[in-house]
Amino acid sequence: MESITIILDKSINAQAYGISGTAVSQNTTTTYRGTLVHNKEFKRAKELIEDFIPLDGEDEKKNLHNTITVLGTRGSGKTSFLLSVKRELSKNQTGKQLQILDIIDPTLIEEKGHVFLNVIAIIKELIDKKLNLVECEPSKKPAYSRKEWRSALNKLAAGLPSIDGIGSNGMDSWQDPEFVMDNGLKAVHASQDLADNFNEFLRLSLAILEKKAFLVMFDDIDVDATKGWAVLETIRKYFIGGRLITIVSGDSQLYSTVVRQQKWQNFGAEILKYEGERLGKLAVFNDMITELESQYLQKVLQPKNRIHLSTIGTSKRYEENKKFYIYEKTTAEIPENDSENEISSIYNRILRYFGINNGYQAKAYSDYLLELPLRTQVQFLNLFDLKTGAFKRDDANIVPLTDIFLSDLYAKNIEINTAIRSPKNLNRLILEFLLRERKLEELYQLQPITTADNLNASLLSLNFLSSFNMQKDESLIFDYFIKIGYTRNLLPLLGYSEKTNNALSPSIEDLCNNTVILNDNVLKDVVGKIIAYLRGTIDLKQSSSEKVSQAGTIPLFGLASSVKRNTKATTDRIDSVLKNGNADYVEQRLVYMPLSSNQYIYKQASLLTYSPYLLLGAIGELIRKSRQGDIKNGFTELSQFRGYMMPDFKRGENKEEFGGMEEDPQDLTDKKSLAAFDIETAFSNWVEKYPAEGMKISVHLLGKISTRFFYALTNLESRVGNKNLGEVFHSYILTFMNSVLVEDCRENANYLASELNLNNTNYKDSIFIKNINKLIHKDDKNIRIVKSNQLNFSQWLLACPLLLVYLKKDSKIKYSLSIYCDEYLKDSQNNSQPKLLDIDLQKFLDKIPIRREAVEKVHIVQNPIEKVISEKNENRELSIGNISDYDEIFEKFRVIEFPIEKLKTDKVEDLRKELKTLGITRPSTANFTKFLEYLNEKRTK
Numbered sequence: 054m055e056s057i058t059i060i061l062d063k064s065i066n067a068q069a070y071g072i073s074g075t076a077v078s079q080n081t082t083t084t085y086r087g088t089l090v091h092n093k094e095f096k097r098a099k100e101l102i103e104d105f106i107p108l109d110g111e112d113e114k115k116n117l118h119n120t121i122t123v124l125g126t127r128g129s130g131k132t133s134f135l136l137s138v139k140r141e142l143s144k145n146q147t148g149k150q151l152q153i154l155d156i157i158d159p160t161l162i163e164e165k166g167h168v169f170l171n172v173i174a175i176i177k178e179l180i181d182k183k184l185n186l187v188e189c190e191p192s193k194k195p196a197y198s199r200k201e202w203r204s205a206l207n208k209l210a211a212g213l214p215s216i217d218g219i220g221s222n223g224m225d226s227w228q229d230p231e232f233v234m235d236n237g238l239k240a241v242h243a244s245q246d247l248a249d250n251f252n253e254f255l256r257l258s259l260a261i262l263e264k265k266a267f268l269v270m271f272d273d274i275d276v277d278a279t280k281g282w283a284v285l286e287t288i289r290k291y292f293i294g295g296r297l298i299t300i301v302s303g304d305s306q307l308y309s310t311v312v313r314q315q316k317w318q319n320f321g322a323e324i325l326k327y328e329g330e331r332l333g334k335l336a337v338f339n340d341m342i343t344e345l346e347s348q349y350l351q352k353v354l355q356p357k358n359r360i361h362l363s364t365i366g367t368s369k370r371y372e373e374n375k376k377f378y379i380y381e382k383t384t385a386e387i388p389e390n391d392s393e394n395e396i397s398s399i400y401n402r403i404l405r406y407f408g409i410n411n412g413y414q415a416k417a418y419s420d421y422l423l424e425l426p427l428r429t430q431v432q433f434l435n436l437f438d439l440k441t442g443a444f445k446r447d448d449a450n451i452v453p454l455t456d457i458f459l460s461d462l463y464a465k466n467i468e469i470n471t472a473i474r475s476p477k478n479l480n481r482l483i484l485e486f487l488l489r490e491r492k493l494e495e496l497y498q499l500q501p502i503t504t505a506d507n508l509n510a511s512l513l514s515l516n517f518l519s520s521f522n523m524q525k526d527e528s529l530i531f532d533y534f535i536k537i538g539y540t541r542n543l544l545p546l547l548g549y550s551e552k553t554n555n556a557l558s559p560s561i562e563d564l565c566n567n568t569v570i571l572n573d574n575v576l577k578d579v580v581g582k583i584i585a586y587l588r589g590t591i592d593l594k595q596s597s598s599e600k601v602s603q604a605g606t607i608p609l610f611g612l613a614s615s616v617k618r619n620t621k622a623t624t625d626r627i628d629s630v631l632k633n634g635n636a637d638y639v640e641q642r643l644v645y646m647p648l649s650s651n652q653y654i655y656k657q658a659s660l661l662t663y664s665p666y667l668l669l670g671a672i673g674e675l676i677r678k679s680r681q682g683d684i685k686n687g688f689t690e691l692s693q694f695r696g697y698m699m700p701d702f703k704r705g706e707n708k709e710e711f712g713g714m715e716e717d718p719q720d721l722t723d724k725k726s727l728a729a730f731d732i733e734t735a736f737s738n739w740v741e742k743y744p745a746e747g748m749k750i751s752v753h754l755l756g757k758i759s760t761r762f763f764y765a766l767t768n769l770e771s772r773v774g775n776k777n778l779g780e781v782f783h784s785y786i787l788t789f790m791n792s793v794l795v796e797d798c799r800e801n802a803n804y805l806a807s808e809l810n811l812n813n814t815n816y817k818d819s820i821f822i823k824n825i826n827k828l829i830h831k832d833d834k835n836i837r838i839v840k841s842n843q844l845n846f847s848q849w850l851l852a853c854p855l856l857l858v859y860l861k862k863d864s865k866i867k868y869s870l871s872i873y874c875d876e877y878l879k880d881s882q883n884n885s886q887p888k889l890l891d892i893d894l895q896k897f898l899d900k901i902p903i904r905r906e907a908v909e910k911v912h913i914v915q916n917p918i919e920k921v922i923s924e925k926n927e928n929r930e931l932s933i934g935n936i937s938d939y940d941e942i943f944e945k946f947r948v949i950e951f952p953i954e955k956l957k958t959d960k961v962e963d964l965r966k967e968l969k970t971l972g973i974t975r976p977s978t979a980n981f982t983k984f985l986e987y988l989n990e991k992r993t994k
Contacts, residue, residue, distance in 0.1 A: 055375045056389075058088050059396075062382050064431045067132035069140035089137050090130055090368070090377070090427060094360050098123070098138055098300070101358055103147050105298045106265050114295045115252075120288055122354040123302040125362035128428030131302040132156075134362060135270050138300070142268070151298070152179065152264040158272045159280035168280070169216060169287045172269055176258050177206070183261055196260035205254045212247035252294040259296055270300040281311045289353045301354070308354070312346045365396060365430065366423030381439055394439065396423070402442025407520040408751035410843070411800045413952060414500075421501040421509055432457050444521070451521050454514070461510035465490075469514070476522040476529065477677075480536040483515050485571055487537075488562055491549055497541040498756035516752050524747025527740070528576075528680075530755060530850075531673025535580055536570055538759025539666055543583075543604060547590060557705040559590040567700070577691055580670035581649045584662055585697035588651045593702040599660050600904045602770040605763070607781060608904040609648075609661040627661070630900045639732050642692035643858055644897055646671050647782070650696035655704055659696060663778060665766075665785045672855050679740040684733050730888045735854045738880045748846055754800045757950055762792040765813040772816070775905075779861065779898030780816070786859045787866075788814050790851050791821045797847035798828065805840060807966045811949055818866060825869045837872050852877035858892040933968070934975040939987050945971055953988070956981040 070089035089095060098121060105119040125131045135156055142148030154175050159168055180202060187193045255267060274284040284301065285308075292299050317325075320338065329335040368375055377396040392398060400419045409415050422430065436453055438445050444454070455462065455469055462469045467486050472479045487493040490508070499516035501509035523529045543561065550560035564586050565571050570579055584606050592598040599608050613623035623629055627648065631641050647668040651660045671691045678687030765788045773781060791814045799806045808827045814820045832838050839848065850856075852874035860866060867890045871878060880886055931938040931945070946953055949971075955964065965976050 055092060055372065056087075057090055057092065057375070057377045059090070059377060059379050059431070060088065060381075060383050061379065061431055061435050064427075065435070067130075067136060069136040070133060072137070072141055089133075090365065091134055091362050093368075093372075094123075094134070094362055095137060095141070097360055099142070099147060101360075102142070102151070102268065102298055105295070106147070106150050107295045111295075113252075116293050117295055118288070118293060118353060118355055118358075119295065119297070120292065120299040120301060120354055120358060122359040123300060123362060124305045124359055125302070126304055126426050128426030129362045129364070130427040131362060132272050135272055135300065135302060139270070150265045151268045152259065152262050152266070154267060154269045156270045156272050159274050159284050160277045162280060167216065167287075168271070168284050169291065170213070173206075173209070173254075175269075176255075176267065180258055180261055196263075197257050202257050202261060205250070205257050209247070209250040209254045212250060215247065248291050248293060251291050252296065255294065255296040266296050266298050268298045268300070270302075272302050274301050274303050276303075276307070278311050278314055281308075282315050285311070285349075285353055289349075308350060309346060312349050313342055316342045316345050316349075364424045365427065366420060369397070369423065379434060379439060381435075399434065399437075399439050399442070402439075403437050404442070406437070406442045406444065406749060407517050408749035408754065408800075410749075410751075411803050413955075414751070414753055414800065417500050417502055418513070421513065429457060451518060454517060454521075458510040458514045461507040462514055464507045465511045467511060467515070472515075472518060476526060477532070479515075479519060479522060480529065480532045481571055483519070484536050484540060484565060486511070486515070488565060493541050493561065494544050497537050497759075498753035500753055519752050520750060523750050527743045527748075528673045528676040530750065531669050531676070532576060533752070533755045534669050534759055535576060535583075535666060535673070538756060539580075539583065539605070539763070540565065540570065541756075542760060542763040543587065546587075546604065557700065557702055559586075559593065559700075559702060576674045577667060577670035578695070580664070580666045581695055581697045584649055584664055584667070585651045585699045588660060588662065589699035589702055592653075592699065602773050602781075602903065605664050605666050605766050605785070607663040607773075607778065609663055609778065609901065610904060611659065611661055625900055625902055627901050630897050634897050634900075636897060639730060640894065640897065642688060643732070643855075643892075643894055645694045646692045646855070647859075648694055650694065652696050652698045654698060654701040660699075663782060665782070665789060668786075668855060668859075669789075672853060675736060675855070676740055679737045684737050688733050688736075730892055732854055732858070732892075735880070735886060735889055738886075739849075739852060739854055739877065741881065742849060742852070742877045742879075744845075748849070750846055751800065754796055754846075757796045757799075758792050761796060761949060762789050765792060768813045768815065773903060773905075776816070776903065777899050778901040778903055779895045781903060782859055782898055783861045783895065784814065784816050786856055787818060787821050790856065791824060793847045793850050794821070794824055794828075797844055798841075801843040801846070802828075802841040807970060809970060811970050812972065818863060822865050822869055825873050829869070829872055839873060839875075848874050849877045854889055857889060858894055859898075861895045862891070862893050930972050930974050932975045933973055933984050934977070934980040936983070936987060939984060942973055942984070943988065945973070953985070956985060 071087045072089055072092055072095055101121050107114075123131055123134055125134075139153055139156065142151065142153060154172070157168065157171055157175075162168060162171060184195060184199050184202075187195050188199075259265065259267065271284055274281045281303070288299060288301070325335075325338065329338050363371075365377055369377070376390075378391055378394045379396050379399055380394060397419060400422055401415060404410075404415045404418050409418055422433070425433070433454075436445055436457075437443065444451070452473060455473065459469070465486060466489070468482055472482050483499070484493070487496055490496070492503075492508075496503070496512060499512045499519065501513045501516075503509055503512070519529070519533070523533075540561070543564070547559045547561045547564055550562045551558075564583065567582070567586060570583070587604055587606060588598065591601055591603055595601060602608060610623075610626055613626035613629040616623050616626070624633065627644065631644060636644065647663050647665065649662055649664070649667055651662060653659065674691055675684065675687050678684050678691075766785060769781070769784055769788065795806070795809055795811060798809060805828060809824045810820050812820060828840050828844065829837050830840050851870060857870070871885075871890060876883075878886060878889065931942050933939075933942060945951070951971075961976050961978055961981075968974075968976050
């Protein structure tokens with residue numbers, strides 16, 4: 054097993070590293086650990102060099118291209134590799150046959166200098182030193198005299214002016230006939246013989262130095278296009294003998310760019326303008342350039358002599374037993390098989406610091422990190438405590454982390470400085486970025502899973518920045534639910550804007566601009582404007598839109614106070630119900646909190662809607678108010694009933710600033726009853742239960758909760774039937790709680806996830822009750838406790854007073870929650886709050902009817918196989934061996950974001966239990982293959 058040790062404080066700058074291997078002495082074999090990451094590549098380089106060294110008595114070979122190409126991206130360790138080659142060769146038998154020249158960086162050569170002259174100058178300096186030394190000792194006689202060597206040098210020098218970039222144009226003085234005869238023709242001849250003269254110069258020099266070949270190395274010749282081209286042309290024209298072995302390093306893509314740039318210039322501007330642009334033949338020229346580039350590089354940098362410096366991830370993928378051990382500093386003793394310091398283990402600890410615990414999810418991140426250039430990985434790892442994975446900065450300054458990917462962030466026009474200075478704007482900037490990339494639906498979880506390097510780097514930076522800030526600011530959790538999660542799930546309904554369409558039409562970009570999502574605004578107002586925009590879209594697509602429950606919005610009848618009719622006909626309106634039920638101050642405020650009014654532009658009317666997203670927005674904003682010590686005013690402001698203008702897409706009418714007017718109904722009381730529960734204090738206590746050190750919450754966990762909740766709502770909306778607001782809203786809140794519970798368990802206690810029912814709750818409380826009870830057991834003292842201490846996030850979130858108050862008074866639900874949430878339900882004195890679980894809003898909400906859906910609803914799901922499953926068939930078993938069930942199986946996988954590729958990679962036995970919780974039977978390799986083939990055929994069609 055090959056082992057590599059990387060010492061971080063010694064790996065920041067390029068340097069020579071040690072090679073791993075084995076040593077045999079006194080019949081014992083000792084394996085020693087190297088510090089050079091690219092051991093395998095070094096061995097290949099050594100083999101090539103040994104093959105290129107001329108054999109004694111071997112006939113001289115010409116027109117060779119003994120150039121070894123070391124390829125790697127910026128920061129992959131190319132300079133360190135060359136330094137390591139130089140150092141290791143200087144210590145072994147192969148190196149004794151070579152005269153190793155200093156590494157040449159063409160970018161450091163002055164503008165008027167030339168790489169060919171640099172090589173000659175380095176060799177001349179070596180020869181001068183050697184001859185000076187030998188001439189001081191008469192007993193040592195050089196193979197050739199200084200005079201002979203100088204003669205060869207002068208012949209070589211005569212042809213140098215012909216090289217591009219060296220000397221002036223020798224044709225300038227050709228008007229003098231005598232000059233032509235005496236000098237001009239000699240220069241032409243010297244130019245033609247330049248390669249031969251250079252080879253002779255090398256032969257004599259090597260004989261004097263008593264070596265067989267020169268080894269010259271060029272580092273990063275692709276960085277400067279001008280210098281890079283000069284090096285390539287020098288190699289092609291003059292470095293063609295067996296006495297000079299060349300190693301060049303660079304990036305293959307940049308080499309391609311250097312050559313293509315020169316080849317395009319060779320065509321000239323005129324032919325490209327007239328034949329390329331005017332005659333439309335640029336594609337023809339491009340094909341010619343591609344062919345020329347390919348043949349040029351195959352000749353000069355032969356593929357068989359190319360060495361690709363692999364990333365750590367690639368090395369581990371193809372050599373499973375290869376281990377990379379990371380240490381901050383050199384220690385006196387580094388133990389063998391130190392698994393805790395193996396790079397994969399370290400990355401897993403760092404990922405856990407950002408809330409990424411699920412092994413399958415973590416692999417996507419670690420795979421990306423392991424594929425980063427070596428320099429980037431060293432800089433990244435230096436920011437963390439290797440033993441704990443925690444960010445090392447005592448001042449909690451996240452800037453060094455984003456600085457590593459700063460160029461990528463700038464390339465994507467991300468206002469990273471604003472995100473760092475003002476975390477409350479972070480989700481707004483993320484949304485803006487994803488909209489600009491048109492990747493909101495695919496990348497809302499900010500996972501680095503694309504094929505674009507700078508996009509992945511930006512996603513990872515924003516991901517870690519979000520998680521880092523959520524540890525200290527829990528309001529960002531709800532900010533994400535609304536601005537990213539909810540908005541993303543509306544995309545299939547709204548779509549992206551069509552740039553060619555000037556008419557007013559729904560689009561996700563228009564929504565984000567008009568709802569002020571892309572500005573700093575009160576979160577509940579953002580939701581209100583989203584809902585108004587959404588209802589305007591539904592109004593466009595359906596004539597009886599006011600009867601459609603969709604996308605988390607429940608349509609209600611207008612206030613009794615706004616209707617001029619018999620009071621008996623409006624007793625079931627929300628304000629009448631509260632008034633007739635003698636609702637106190639707290640009850641009134643809570644009932645109105647999830648309510649908003651959507652104003653029509655084209656008529657004097659409005660549509661009331663009830664939504665859990667308004668509640669989530671209010672919770673997020675109240676957390677901020679609580680942290681500011683302004684919770685009482687916050688409750689008053691956020692429970693106000695407000696109206697928002699709907700855009701009129703049918704008539705093409707909109708308002709620049711629509712919405713935001715207060716519509717507080719009449720007869721609201723300001724008096725609190727003596728028995729009223731202090732919801733404001735309870736909420737503040739709950740906020741304070743968020744740990745001071747923060748919670749480790751991953752962005753993709755919030756994304757999965759958002760999606761599971763949204764599609765579960767879609768299911769509930771399809772069967773509202775004759776249910777009242779109390780029953781429906783209770784199920785909505787329970788569905789949200791179940792989504793949090795399931796996804797938190799899958800992320801942070803995945804070993805328990807197989808025990809949960811992953812189906813939607815529908816209108817059945819039993820699924821949630823059974824799920825939460827599956828996570829509770831009795832300890833050795835017969836006390837019921839939560840099975841895992843890794844579920845703090847769902848324990849805290851499910852204890853939110855503003856969620857609990859909308860649940861019906863069900864002893865089973867309240868009892869299970871009281872055990873599961875336990876400490877998070879207690880007040881500031883750590884006392885239980887039984888009244889919190891006894892608040893009953895259902896006595897009001899149960900009396901409020903929902904506007905009935907008269908016609909088929911507008912589908913918000915884009916996938917053509919999406920269909921509403923009838924209640925009697927909802928929980929029926931599906932067979933993965935039955936092709937008629939495939940559409941429904943795929944839909945289940947899509948809703949819970951089940952990784953379909955696991956059907957290829959995981960063992961059948963490992964998947965059996967997980968599929969069973971989804972109600973999917975007959976798992977087998979053959980059935981998985983059949984199912985995957987079916988999906989591929991549908992995609993093709």
